[in-house]
Amino acid sequence: MALQAAANGQLARATGEPWAASLVNVAVGGFTVLGLVAVVTLATTALNPMPGNPLLYAGGLLGAFVVVVGATAVQTLGVLRLGLAMVAGQMAGALIVDLVAPAPGEPVTAATVVGVALTMVAVAISGRGQPRP
Numbered sequence: 619m620a621l622q623a624a625a626n627g628q629l630a631r632a633t634g635e636p637w638a639a640s641l642v643n644v645a646v647g648g649f650t651v652l653g654l655v656a657v658v659t660l661a662t663t664a665l666n667p668m669p670g671n672p673l674l675y676a677g678g679l680l681g682a683f684v685v686v687v688g689a690t691a692v693q694t695l696g697v698l699r700l701g702l703a704m705v706a707g708q709m710a711g712a713l714i715v716d717l718v719a720p721a722p723g724e725p726v727t728a729a730t731v732v733g734v735a736l737t738m739v740a741v742a743i744s745g746r747g748q749p750r751p
Contacts, residue, residue: 619704620697626685627692639689640682648678699744706737 626639633639659665692700713734716726 620701623688623692623700624697626689627697630689631693636686636689640685643685644682695745699741702737702741702744706734706741709734709737 622643626636626643629639629642630636688700688704691703695703713726713730716724716730720726
């Protein structure tokens with residue numbers, strides 16, 4: 619992820635357009651690598667029919683959006699701080715989901731909340747002493 623964020627940031631800087639990084643990710647990752655995996659899978663496995671719920675396909679669009687935001691943000695935040703911020707955001711989101719719809723038998727503990735808070739502190743500390751852009 620760190621290498622991808624750095625490469626996307628450089629591509630966005632070189633082209634002046636963060637959408638270019640997303641296009642390259644989709645073209646290389648989606649069409650080439652996933653296409654090859656799909657061909658091998660289809661040749662070796664019987665698949666179930668595709669689900670009909672269109673919301674299940676929103677992940678691709680959201681993924682492209684994440685790439686665009688990351689390619690833009692890495693130029694300001696740097697790779698380390700962007701990585702920390704992404705992990706902190708995922709942890710905070712997971713904590714909210716666990717509080718709203720907890721998994722049976724898996725209560726949210728104080729240690730979990732402290733862990734999420736420490737991750738947020740790590741993001742704040744990683745940016746201390748850096749000049750504002």
